[in-house]
Amino acid sequence: MKKLTICIVQLMMVLTVTAQTYKSVSNVSFTSKSDAYAKERLKLDVYYPEDLTDCPVIVWFHGGGLEGGQKEIPQRLKEKGYVVVGANYRLLPNVTVDKTLDDAAEAVAWAFRHAKDYGGDPRKIVVTGHSAGGYLSMMLCLNKAWLKGYGIDADSVWQYIPFSGQAITHYNVRKMQGVNPLQPTIDEYAPLYWVRPDCPPLVLICGDRELELYGRYDENQYLARMMKLVGHKQTYLYEIDGHGHGGMVDPSFHILDTHIKQMLGEPVNP
Numbered sequence: 434m435k436k437l438t439i440c441i442v443q444l445m446m447v448l449t450v451t452a453q454t455y456k457s458v459s460n461v462s463f464t465s466k467s468d469a470y471a472k473e474r475l476k477l478d479v480y481y482p483e484d485l486t487d488c489p490v491i492v493w494f495h496g497g498g499l500e501g502g503q504k505e506i507p508q509r510l511k512e513k514g515y516v517v518v519g520a521n522y523r524l525l526p527n528v529t530v531d532k533t534l535d536d537a538a539e540a541v542a543w544a545f546r547h548a549k550d551y552g553g554d555p556r557k558i559v560v561t562g563h564s565a566g567g568y569l570s571m572m573l574c575l576n577k578a579w580l581k582g583y584g585i586d587a588d589s590v591w592q593y594i595p596f597s598g599q600a601i602t603h604y605n606v607r608k609m610q611g612v613n614p615l616q617p618t619i620d621e622y623a624p625l626y627w628v629r630p631d632c633p634p635l636v637l638i639c640g641d642r643e644l645e646l647y648g649r650y651d652e653n654q655y656l657a658r659m660m661k662l663v664g665h666k667q668t669y670l671y672e673i674d675g676h677g678h679g680g681m682v683d684p685s686f687h688i689l690d691t692h693i694k695q696m697l698g699e700p701v702n703p
Contacts, residue, residue: 454483455512463520463543464536470523475536477520477543480506481551489591489693490516490553492544494566499525499533499605502565509686515693516553518544522569530606530622534579537569541590542583557591557696561689563682564646565605567598568624571656574635575627587632592692594636596685597645597678600625600652614647625656630664636692638671640681649678 457480464475495502504519520540548555560570574593602623604614642650660668673681
């Protein structure tokens with residue numbers, strides 16, 4: 434009985450030591466912009482592990498077609514040892530996509546400046562998001578001008594992992610240009626326009642090609658092909674069979690976790 438009691442006490446001590454608590458802060462302003470819409474909209478939430486340091490930092494941009502949606506901390510990113518930043522951005526058609534992209538860049542720059550305040554490592558920043566959020570992360574990766582405007586080299590981001598991002602010009606950008614959503618175009622607002630050989634790892638994740646929105650997988654497949662043709666060695670493409678545009682989100686987090694563990698040199702369970 435005495436031995437059992439000792440074992441229980443030891444187990445409780447181990448659990449106490451290994452248990453990790455997390456905190457969160459909400460509605461942190463990240464902008465230097467002064468207009469009313471920016472002040473209202475450009476806020477972020479941070480979820481972080483207490484008393485840890487040098488953690489990977491996930492910057493997550495929400496979806497919503499660039500016209501809707503709210504900042505969020507996805508449940509699947511919680512209790513993983515990550516610092517998670519869920520950021521808003523100004524929405525179309527209230528602003529042009531230039532301003533939306535600039536907002537996303539400003540949020541990433543905030544993460545670089547403040548990562549250590551929350552136990553994060555600015556050398557391990559992952560930029561990601563779903564749908565419109567994936568599009569934003571792809572644009573920040575491939576067109577270095579957006580982050581350069583805030584003194585950040587886009588290549589200093591650890592990894593870009595867009596979930597079902599649009600590789601051609603976003604369909605709601607085209608709508609503002611007077612172009613039908615099913616009329617594909619590639620201009621300066623298309624990630625495909627900016628393919629380059631020298632960016633960080635780019636992990637493209639899509640749902641089933643027959644179920645995805647507006648041929649989203651096919652766009653990503655072409656982007657992956659062009660990235661490889663120009664000489665980029667770390668472009669990865671995943672298709673999640675049987676899952677559509679919304680259903681692909683949950684299983685995509687496993688792929689994100691796997692690529693982070695690989696970069697950390699930790700064992701993975703694919």
